[in-house]
Amino acid sequence: MFDPLMYVKVFAIGGLVCLIGQLLIITTKMTSARILVTFLLFGVVLEALKLFEPIREFAGAGISVPIIGFGASLAHGAISAGETMGLLGVLTGGLTATAGGIAVAIFAGYIFGLIFNSKTK
Amino acid sequence: MYITERNKKYNAYVEAKMPKTKPWPSLFRAFWVGGLICCLGELIKDLCLYFFPYMTIADAYAWALIILILLASFLTGVGIFDKIGAYAGAGTIVPITGFSNSIASPALEFKREGLVFGLMSKMFVIAGPVIVTGVVSSIVVGLIYLIFNL
Numbered sequence: 001m002f003d004p005l006m007y008v009k010v011f012a013i014g015g016l017v018c019l020i021g022q023l024l025i026i027t028t029k030m031t032s033a034r035i036l037v038t039f040l041l042f043g044v045v046l047e048a049l050k051l052f053e054p055i056r057e058f059a060g061a062g063i064s065v066p067i068i069g070f071g072a073s074l075a076h077g078a079i080s081a082g083e084t085m086g087l088l089g090v091l092t093g094g095l096t097a098t099a100g101g102i103a104v105a106i107f108a109g110y111i112f113g114l115i116f117n118s119k120t121k
Numbered sequence: 122m123y124i125t126e127r128n129k130k131y132n133a134y135v136e137a138k139m140p141k142t143k144p145w146p147s148l149f150r151a152f153w154v155g156g157l158i159c160c161l162g163e164l165i166k167d168l169c170l171y172f173f174p175y176m177t178i179a180d181a182y183a184w185a186l187i188i189l190i191l192l193a194s195f196l197t198g199v200g201i202f203d204k205i206g207a208y209a210g211a212g213t214i215v216p217i218t219g220f221s222n223s224i225a226s227p228a229l230e231f232k233r234e235g236l237v238f239g240l241m242s243k244m245f246v247i248a249g250p251v252i253v254t255g256v257v258s259s260i261v262v263g264l265i266y267l268i269f270n271l
Contacts, residue, residue, distance in 0.1 A: 001167050010163045011156035014216070018155025019148050021211030026144050032214045033247040036223065037254045039215055044255070048262040061162035064182055065189065065216045066155075067251075074255045078263030090263035094256055102252065104187045105221045106244065108194035113228030113240050116198035 006060055013055075013062030036067055043071025047079070073097045147210050154205070154212030162189055162216075186217050193218035197225040223247035 021039065024030050030038070046052040052072040055063050063069060077097025081089030095102070165185040169176055176184075193213075196202040202222055206213045213219055224244050231243035245252075 001170055007160055007163060010159050014159025015152035015156030015212075018209075018212045018215045019152040021155075021215040022148050022151035025211055026147065032219065032223065033250055035211065035214055036219060036247065036251050040251055040255050041258055044258045044262060048265070061166060061182070061185060062156075062159045065159045065162035065186065067215060067217060067220055069182075069186075070217060070220065071255055071258075074259040075262045078259040079266045082263045082267045087267065090260060090267055093263060094259035098255070100183050101186050101190060101217065101220075104190045105194070105224045105248070108191050108221065109224035109228045109244050110240070112194045112198035112225055113232055113244070116200075116229060118229040118232070 009058060010060050010062035013059035014065060015062075017063070017066045017068065039067045040071040040074075043068035044075040047072040047075035052076070070098060070101065150208055151210045151212035151215075154209035155216060158189070158213070158216045158218055162186070165189070189217050190221040193221035194225040197222050198229065202226075220248065220251060223251070 017039075021035050024035060024038070043052065046055070046068065052063070052068075056069075056072075064072075074094040074097060077093035077095070078090050079093070081093025081096065083089070085092075162182075162185040165188050166178075166181040169181040169184050170178070173181075193202060196205070202213070202218075203226075206222065213222070224247075227243040227246045228240050231239040233239065234243070
């Protein structure tokens with residue numbers, strides 16, 4: 001806990017992931033929606049190849065805070081619930097694992113959307 | 122034929138008019154802001170484990186994501202997130218804050234088109250594709266694991 005070396009690794013890996021995203025924006029003129037979808041898919045693939053967990057043990061939040069972590073926990077949920085519950089688990093596992101994040105994002109987006117007004121540019 | 126010719130001309134025009142951003146500074150800005158957001162996530166996780174020692178690491182990471190999502194929505198609401206985003210580019214899009222902003226930002230923007238067809242439906246303009254991709258691909262992966270008993 002509060003290990004300085006861990007924070008260095010988190011900063012380096014997290015920064016690197018964002019740098020790759022910026023590189024994609026510059027070179028391919030991808031919109032932010034495409035960036036999010038691409039990184040999410042990358043996370044799903046990492047989890048499917050069982051590569052996400054070792055990276056997370058090394059880099060902590062550096063890999064789980066980027067949307068890659070969101071994709072990985074979707075895939076992880078579907079895989080692990082599939083092992084215990086079969087087909088039903090495959091269908092419910094992904095959203096169950098990420099329900100907290102999606103629900104909070106929707107809830108906060110709705111509440112803050114009601115409270116605040118968009119700034120006219 | 123005519124249309125492709127016209128599109129090509131238009132793209133060249135857009136290219137000429139677009140403000141040129143130098144690649145190197147923007148890469149550096151994305152790096153340090155993105156790294157910092159991830160460090161903030163790690164800090165929230167560590168604080169959770171410090172104050173609630175019986176919390177599992179997975180739960181602590183879940184709390185870190187939830188607090189980052191809340192924070193990003195709030196900063197979007199007060200208009201600060203857009204300024205950070207303009208500075209950092211992918212540094213704020215790629216972390217989970219970008220997902221949160223992609224929901225809160227159209228919610229604010231389209232509120233004037235009504236509560237149901239404005240705020241509530243436009244919320245998912247970007248988040249919708251993200252969730253669809255995630256659900257479809259995770260089910261495919263889960264099925265592959267189920268069928269081949271990996």
